[in-house]
Amino acid sequence: MISRMKAAAHLLEKLIAIVGHKHVLSRDEELIPYECDGLSAYRVKPMLVVLPADSEQVQAVVRCCHQYQTPIVARGAGTGLSGGALPLQNGVLLSLARLNQILQIDVVNTRARVQPGVRNLAVSEAARPHGLYYAPDPSSQIACSIGGNVAENAGGVHCLKYGLTVNNLLALKVITVDGELLELGGGALDSAGLDLLSLMTGSEGMLGIVVEITLRLLPLPQQTRTLMASFEQLQQAGNAVADIIASGIIPAGLEIMDRLSIQAAEDFIHAGYPTDAAAILLCDLDGTAADVETDYRQLMQTLQNSGSSEIRQAHSGEERQRMWAGRKAAFPAVGRISPDYYCMDGTIPRKYLGEILQHIDSLSQHYKLRVANVFHAGDGNLHPLILYDANQPGELQHAEEFGGKILELCVRYGGSITGEHGVGMEKINQMCVQFSSDELNCFHELKSAFDPDGLLNPGKAIPTLVRCAEFGAMHVHNGQLAHPELERF
Amino acid sequence: MTTEDPASALQEQIRYAAKHRQSLQIVGNHSKQHLGRHSQGEILSSNRLNGIVAYDPSELVISVRAGTAVSVIQETLKKNCQTLPFDPPCFNGRDASIGGAVAAGLAGPSRPWNGAVRDSLLGIRLVDGQARHMRFGGQVMKNVAGYDISRLMAGAWGTLGLLTEVSLKLLPRAPAELTLRHECDATQALQTMRKLALKPYRQSGACWMQGQLRLRFSAHPDSLQQIRQQIGGESEESSFWSDLRDHKLDFFNSREPLWRLSVRPDADIQQQTQIIDWAGAQRWLISTQAADKLRELAEKYSGHAILFANGDRNSAVFQPLDKVSARLQQRLKHTFDPDGIFNPGRMYSDC
Incomplete structure (x- = not known):
């Protein structure tokens, strides 16, 4: 114990020598701002925060940590949503914020x-x-x-x-x-x-x-044109997306919002969204003026055939920005209608959108927690936002369990537990559902090829097989459980 | 998985080879045997891994078994007005297998605009050196669960394992194409290429050879009409682009060493016999110059040089790696292929 404290004191001294006193944080009040990233439900106070000024200093800091076998968690802006930059109690949090040129x-x-x-x-x-x-x-x-x-x-x-x-x-x-x-x-x-x-x-x-x-x-594209189509049923919006892609257009953006997120965004941003619609589809076309014009004609035809109740086009840059502002502010907007929300990030083959949303709806009733759905529809990336109140005992656990179920659904439909937010600490249990033990072992072996002592962000992203056994997850591939002949409860 | 899965026979062959430390040479359609370094071993053929596993045009993704011919895939896609974005080459008048196309990581003339193999590669199934049949990535556009082992296989020349299935992101086929030809020297061609890189045209080719710059665009006829007016030049309809892709142009007939230099697009490389492709980023040279000289030249423009075909296939064909990269690469090779059975020496003599 004493020798460990001694080693920590030596490490501190050396790190100060590399980056200077001001850029090594060790007092509680300095460390607290770093105890979580964008996923604030998970918090750990790091041993030290180090803020190097350039790549040479990063290199020296890493060498030093390697010498003292001290784990390192790198952090950028701390906006990550999966706890990837969650510090370690016995580790150095390496902030790269000063390398900002x-x-x-x-x-x-x-x-x-x-x-x-x-x-x-x-x-x-x-x-x-x-x-x-x-x-x-x-x-x-x-x-x-x-x-x-x-x-x-x-x-x-x-x-x-x-x-x-x-x-x-x-x-x-x-x-x-x-x-x-x-x-x-x-x-x-x-x-x-x-x-x-x-x-x-x-x-x-x-x-x-x-x-x-x-x-x-x-x-930069010469022109960008934005359209908003409203639908009376969510499923129609999903089908419209498939029709647009099948028609040969790749829009620069293609997003769906459901009723709850439309209403939340409208209350917050006043984007002019139709609050009575079950879903809206936002679509950006970009390119040269001629490209946009031909894509637009094709798109209008597809949307008209898709049962859209209203199609609106932005006529000015301002209007365009307002249409998108609602979508871009969907998360904080939902934050206004609920004390807390939990954002999921699963991906699915687009054709299953309707089915998945029905499942989510029944889970929502089961857990008695509301869900707002925003969806990168073009690429099958769902962001269900589970609304909960952390002050109600048990609600966070419920929300997490609900979220886990959604991710397992995504895997069952041939998708992934994360499209863009990463696994981090948050989805580590669901990795056991998406990957077999051979595959997880292969990830660990690959990690060892780069980091034999396991010092870089250890414990994140890839679960140990022991953890998977404790989690009790069953590996689901291609929508098929192992041993489908057995009953599952 | 059913018991007739042809992959399980190959898995068995790999298990046996690993046990007896026997080298295996992975083969699809034999269309790229003249590329890479010479490698020996018992044949491990993917040609029984045949057929499309899943394809739904509105998903913009196809999953195919690794031995499936590129032409078969392209035909199927064509019926749905879609295409493989990386437009893989088929050499020697042979069809390529999709597994080979992914393993070689080679892309056609539209690479700067439509992406490389790795950009389309969404998922794989792989049998590694421990005969583990594993699946990485998937059939969805976005997937950041676990390390990106799929993309690691693009351009790995089969040195890490046998691909049994790949899932690829697709691209809608443009309704029309336009090729414009300009007479100019190499310097002028590069200037035009760089200028066009700042325009949002739907471009799909920029190649200069023998005093002629050819520019290709893929878009709606209305857009092409406008591009023709803005850029000018002779319009041309020919098999130039597929001949360039498949090395069927006369230029490639030589028996002399054919070098591929992958460089910064603005690289000012003055060589007698060269093709400037990829809007400047890929240069084909027929040259008997020493390998070191050409490698230095490529490095000067922050790139690398490959002895693509002909010459000594036992020599260092690929640009040697620096110490840190080489060590990591060896460790990765050991991770996936601990007994060193897959395509030994195909990329580098020591892995």
């Missing part, structure tokens, strides 16, 4: 080189004068950092057409657990060797610490 906007080669602490939206703002932008746009883009986007493989409204973070990356500089600099990708569209760039993306800070990112920029 846009290093280069390379207009000729349409790319940006940035540090991990740069905010997502700041990239597009810096690129805009050159007629360029960065496509992935998570709803938290005002605040979330690019480093965090890489760690979670963040998506957003645009990703049906323009891809996730992984599809918009060209290069990463990563500090490995033993403090070496690993350069992945480069200036070209591919690189030699295995594709470690893809593997690193979405690895939730468990394979390395990203210290520099090269992003692909795209030309």
Whole structure:
């Protein structure tokens, strides 16, 4: 015990020598702001918070932690929704917030080189004068950092057409657990060797610490047109999405909101949503003026045939923004009608949307908790928001259990427990449902290849088989339970 | 899974090979045997893994067994006005298997706009060196559960295991195509390519060879009409793009070493015999220059060089990795293939 305290004191001393007194936080009042990320139901006070200024300091900090065998949890802006940046009591929380420089906007080669602490939206703002932008746009883009986007493989409204973070990356500089600099990708569209760039993306800070990112920029569309279609039944909206995709159009955004989220958003933002509709479909078309015009004609025809009760088009940039403002503010809007809400992030093949929503509805009645649904409809990513009150004893547990059931449903329909928020701490039990023990073992082996001592964000994202046994989860593949002949209760 | 699953026979073959530390050479349709490094071993053939597992056009996803021919997939997709975004090449007049196409990670001329193999790859089933049949990723567009092992398989040349099934994101086939031809030198061509990269046109090709720049666009005829007016040039209808993709142009007839340089698009590379593809990001060179020289040249433009075909297939075909990457790559190889049975030496001599 004494030697451990001694080691901790040595580590503190060394970290101060690297980043300076001001940038190592160790007092309770300094640590508390870091005890959770965007998933505030989970809180742990870290041993220390370290805020390096540049990649060299990150490298030195990681080396030092490696030497003292101290676990590291990396943190960007702390907006993550799955507890991926939840600290460890005996670990260092490594904040990358001070690495916040846009290093280069390379207009000729349409790319940006940035540090991990740069905010997502700041990239597009810096690129805009050159007629360029960065496509992935998570709803938290005002605040979330690019480093965090890489760690979670963040998506957003645009990703049906323009891809996730992984599809918009060209290069990463990563500090490995033993403090070496690993350069992945480069200036070209591919690189030699295995594709470690893809593997690193979405690895939730468990394979390395990203210290520099090269992003692909795209030309700003000449025109964007936004439409809103209302439906009297949610199922009709779901079918309309399938029809739009089958007609050969890939909209820049395609979102569904259900009645409860429409009403919450309307009360909050006054976006002009029809509060009597069962669902609305928001759709963005972009490209050259001619592309938008031809897509628009096709889209109108599809929507008219889909039973939409009203189709509205935004006639000005302002109106366009207002239509989207309601969607983008859907989470806080729901936050106004309920003391607490729990946001899920499952994905499903789109064709099962109607069935899944019916299941969610009956679960909602069973648990006596309301649910508002917003849905990245184009890519099958559901965000059911479970409304609860943490002050009512047992409601949080109920909400969590309900959420877990929704995720298991997604797996049963051939989908995934997380589309863009990551597993983190939150969905770790449901990983036991999505993956077999061979697959989970393979993940652990892969982690060991990068991090043999398990020092990078240990305990997140991939459950141990022991944990799965305790959770009692049954692995469901392709909608089929193992041993379907047995009765399950 | 039924007992007739042809994958289980292959799983058995892998289990046996691992036990006896016997090398296996994974083969689909033999269309890429002239690529990569020379590798020996007993044949592990995916050609019994045949057929489409799931395809619903409105989902924009197809799941297919790894031995299925690319042409069969493309035919099916064409009927529904869809296509494989990465437009994989088929060499030597042979059809490619989809497993081979994914393992080689090669994409056609539309790569800068429509993405690489990895961008379309949503999920895989894989038998690893411990004969574990596993599924990673899935059939949905977005999936961040677990490490992205699917995408790791794109371009791994079968060194990590046998792909038995892949799920791919699709793209609607554009209603029309337009190719415009301009006479210009390489420098002017690169300038035009860079200028167009700042325009939101639905472009699908930009290639310069022998004094001619060809630009391809895929969109609605109304949009193409406008592009033609704005950009000008001779319009052309030919098999140029598929010939370029499948290396059927005369340029590729040479027996001399064929190099592929993957570089920053604005790279100012002056070489006699070259094709500039991918709007500058991919250069094909016929060259007998020393490998080191070409690798230096590629590195100067933050890229890498591959001895794509011909030349010594036992030499370092791919650009050597730096120390840190090489070590990680070896550890990953060991993770998936602890006995080193899959395609030994196909990418690098030591893994």
